[in-house]
Amino acid sequence: MPSQIKIGYWKIRGLAQPIRYLLKYAGQDFENIMYEQGDPPDYSRESWFTVKHTLGLAFPNLxxxxxxxxxxxxxxxxxxxxxxxxxxxxxxDKVKAENFMMVENAMDFRNGLAKVLYNRDYSKLIDDYFTTVHTTLKAFDTFLEGRTWFAGGKNPTACDFPLYELLDQHRLMKPDILKDYKNLQAFLKRFEELPQIKAYLQSGEFFTHPVNNKTAGWK
Ligand SMILES: N[C@@H](CCC(=O)N[C@@H](CS)C(=O)NCC(=O)O)C(=O)O
Incomplete structure (x- = not known):
C-alpha cells in the first residue's frame, strides 16, 4: 500500500533533507517523490512544471x-x-519557544549560504563566506553549551534537523570548518548516532550528493 505521506522535491538534499530526517527519526514511512532538473545549458525544470499545478496545492512550490x-x-x-x-x-514552553526560534535561525543560516551558492560569482564570494560564517558558527556553538539538543530539551526537536543538515553541508564543503567548535562536533555525532538516523544514513536511500541543484557553484 502506498504511504499516506508524500514529500515532493528536487532530486537533491536542499530544503527537503531536514524533513526527510525528521520523518525517518519519527519512524514514519513516506513516499519520497523527486523531480530531476535538466542538464546544462537549459537546466530544464519541466519535470516539475508539468505537474506543479495539478496537485491541489494552494501555493505550488517545492x-x-x-x-x-x-x-x-x-x-x-x-x-x-x-x-x-x-x-x-x-x-x-521554554523548549518550544527556543525550538521555534532555532528553526528560523536555521533558515537564516541556509539563506545566507544559498545566496552565495547560487550566485554567478560563487568562486569569488565563497572564501569571504568561509570567513564571515564563523560569527554564526560561534554563536551556535556557544548556544549549545550545556545542552544536548539545540532547543535545550532531552530529545531532538524540529530545529535540530535543519541545523544538522546545514552543519553537515558546511563540513562537506570545508572539512576543517568546525574544528574549533566542540559543541557542534558533538551535536553532529549525537545526531548521527540516533538509531533511526544511523540506519537511514547507512541505507541506500540516503545520498551525500547532490546537496544543491545543477546551477549551484557547489553541488
Ligand atoms: N520559502 C520556500 C522556498 C521554496 C523554493 O524556493 N523552492 C525552490 C527550490 S529550493 C523551487 O525550485 N521551487 C519550485 C518552484 O518555484 O516552482 C520554502 O522554504 O519552501
Missing part, C-alpha cells in the same frame, strides 16, 4: 507535503507541522 487532505508548501511549515504531529516541538 518542497510540498501531502498527508491525506493536508496539502502544504513552505519547508518550515512542513517541518513544524510534522514536528507537531510527532511530538517534536519540545516538552516545555
Amino acid at each position: 518542497p510540498y507535503l501531502i498527508d491525506g487532505d493536508i496539502r502544504i508548501t513552505q519547508s518550515n511549515a512542513i517541518l513544524n507541522y510534522l514536528a507537531s504531529k510527532f511530538g517534536l516541538c519540545g516538552e516545555t
Whole structure:
C-alpha cells in the first residue's frame, strides 16, 4: 500500500533533507517523490512544471507535503507541522519557544549560504563566506553549551534537523570548518548516532550528493 505521506522535491538534499530526517527519526514511512532538473545549458525544470499545478496545492512550490487532505508548501511549515504531529516541538514552553526560534535561525543560516551558492560569482564570494560564517558558527556553538539538543530539551526537536543538515553541508564543503567548535562536533555525532538516523544514513536511500541543484557553484 502506498504511504499516506508524500514529500515532493528536487532530486537533491536542499530544503527537503531536514524533513526527510525528521520523518525517518519519527519512524514514519513516506513516499519520497523527486523531480530531476535538466542538464546544462537549459537546466530544464519541466519535470516539475508539468505537474506543479495539478496537485491541489494552494501555493505550488517545492518542497510540498501531502498527508491525506493536508496539502502544504513552505519547508518550515512542513517541518513544524510534522514536528507537531510527532511530538517534536519540545516538552516545555521554554523548549518550544527556543525550538521555534532555532528553526528560523536555521533558515537564516541556509539563506545566507544559498545566496552565495547560487550566485554567478560563487568562486569569488565563497572564501569571504568561509570567513564571515564563523560569527554564526560561534554563536551556535556557544548556544549549545550545556545542552544536548539545540532547543535545550532531552530529545531532538524540529530545529535540530535543519541545523544538522546545514552543519553537515558546511563540513562537506570545508572539512576543517568546525574544528574549533566542540559543541557542534558533538551535536553532529549525537545526531548521527540516533538509531533511526544511523540506519537511514547507512541505507541506500540516503545520498551525500547532490546537496544543491545543477546551477549551484557547489553541488
Ligand atoms: N520559502 C520556500 C522556498 C521554496 C523554493 O524556493 N523552492 C525552490 C527550490 S529550493 C523551487 O525550485 N521551487 C519550485 C518552484 O518555484 O516552482 C520554502 O522554504 O519552501
